[in-house]
Amino acid sequence: MAEVGAPVTMSDVARAAGVSTATVSRVVNGRYGVSATTIAQVRSAIEQLGYESSLVATSLRRSRTHVLGLVTRTFQSYTAEVLKGVMEALRQSGFDLIIYANSDLYETYLEGWEQRHLTRLSGTLTDGCIVVTPWGEVRSSTPVVVIDPVKGSTVPSVTADNLAGATSVVEHLLGLGHRRIGFIAGRPSLAASWSREEGYRGALAEAGVPVDPVLIGRGDFNPESAAPQARALLDRADRPTAIFAASDGMALKVLAVAEELGLSVPGDLSVVGFDNIPESALAGSGLTTVDQSMYQLGYEAARMLKSIVTGEWEGRRQIVLPTSLVVRGSTGPPRSTTGA
Amino acid sequence: MAEVGAPVTMSDVARAAGVSTATVSRVVNGRYGVSATTIAQVRSAIEQLGYESSLVATSLRRSRTHVLGLVTRTFQSYTAEVLKGVMEALRQSGFDLIIYANSDLYETYLEGWEQRHLTRLSGTLTDGCIVVTPWGEVRSSTPVVVIDPVKGSTVPSVTADNLAGATSVVEHLLGLGHRRIGFIAGRPSLAASWSREEGYRGALAEAGVPVDPVLIGRGDFNPESAAPQARALLDRADRPTAIFAASDGMALKVLAVAEELGLSVPGDLSVVGFDNIPESALAGSGLTTVDQSMYQLGYEAARMLKSIVTGEWEGRRQIVLPTSLVVRGSTGPPRSTTGA
DNA sequence: CTGAAAGCGCTTACAG
DNA sequence: CTGAAAGCGCTTACAG
16 A cells, blocks of 8 residues: 555546546636536546646646745754744645755755745745745745844844843843853844844943953854853853853853853853743753744744735734743852842 | 746746757756856856756656655644654755645645645655654555554554553553553554553553553543543542553643642642653653654654665664653652552 | 647757 | 757646
8 A cells, every 4th residue: 555656647537537637627626617527527537546636737837836835944943833833824824835944954055045945946836935044135036034034134024022032131130130241142144143132232231231342252043153152251260150142052052061160050150041942941940041932933924924925915024023031040140249 | 135026947047048948957957968168158147047946847857856755734842853853864865855734734634634745745746755643544656654654554654662662651650559540542543542552451461450441531642632531530539540641742631630620740640641742841840751752753764765765775664663761740659559 | 618739947868 | 069849747728
């Protein structure tokens, strides 16, 4: 029952039913103008042969495919959340979803992957695409909605309120009595990265705490990128009493480095992340972080894309969703609460 | 920069470069027998126009597409784990991955979704497919590997050692002193469901504890399906001191029902699940469960599919992966440890 | 109500 | 080394 012969095509059905492929196509697509008898014959042939129209052939011929695409570089935990949101928004919408992932990202196409995939899908397969965290600005012949766009992007997009989120983190740390607060930044090209750094700087400035450039490390959102930065910060004589990493992945790495150096958290060091991925709740006594509902990002992106495709979208094309601070065990007052 | 005109086709490139589409195709695919000058011209036209070949047109024409498919009904947390494993196995393999999800699952196609999607992809788009937890037996004109097949399936598949996993759960509960152990089964058609029930029955029998049919509830792996079953079990005068649910989703529901009824866990009731989804570690003091590495399932399924497609697969076509018991706070000795 | 024919964007023998 | 032509599996005007 596993692997059977060649796929059943529309010609096979036409032959079996004694009609032309045009007629089969009409029946399959429920077009008017086919006699009841013919419909019955064709239906029975379809049933017997187990025919299903080829997605590829159909979408090559049709202008509208009722398939939306999603292009992502990786499948992290947060990707699953995004996908759940997307599927919920698409439920009963008449749009199917296709997700395309490339296996060669460690080779040639790393930089422009999203553009390449987008183009390969757009002309024919999909009516529109969601792109998750692209490396650059994207363009397409069909509608696109970007989740986490690059800085300065003009494409329709959905993003979390990174500025407010980062601000709340620093206010939380300041409230606990921290004054030397380190920051590990994310990939510079992303708008999210800039906003988080801006929130960090702004909140310090607001509190009258000077920003010390030596306390800022440059990561790229990749967990590994945070390790050397954390080590550099924590090896200093005047090391920070708290580190705010621009993503949970990086923050978890900071926790690992702290443990490696024999620093207790939050006694010797408070650590905060951003994203609230599931792993953050599991790490030791929990990682304090900013929740940006990836589910919501996915949901809103899909809702927007769907409406743009059908021409019904009226609202703004750059959506910003609220974030919320989640305080867990990785933050506390510094050892000597004499700062200020 | 967002939405641009019509997609750039191979004809556009051919026109710009002053050659035929056949030549462009040769350059794009790196075929021999094109002069250096022509290659340069075509390359420059491709560059200027930002051309990418259409995935759909290419795969319609070619027999081999170097794209593998994955068909899934939902995106749960475990799906992300499966996908991570799949991508890892496919990394650098030359195979891209396409995931297809249907938005109308709540309508017509609920029952046969996997077969329908499979057929629509198989003829043309993909060289082979992974199907996650199908409703029935699947057939296809190209290779298929099923994760969690239905009972009696003969298709190549990867599955966890559900029998051993369930056995270890019951042994764990027996070891704590439980004798009245309830069970909430999963969807009957799945092989996983049968094996888990078999493990439950077998371990009880092994210990000389008679299986009481009133302690077995029939769920379908869907969390919601467990609520009425749990209530029925817990409303009994001779209620069980422990409930083993065949999935974490259902087990978490059991915890909710217990709380609703004012039962303390594990004091009044021990609860065990199966799967070890991330949420299980977060629930209260943690859900005791069986870890079946979804990452491994995905990884092995992709590795097998890839090899079958390239004709290199030599090993068994029904892989069973080990499981391990994860003891957390939801299990403990029953209130009166006087059983025996 | 039905079919022959063109064409969606490609690739691949087949000629030259 | 290069191009004209056929064809992958469909859909859609256009005739009849």
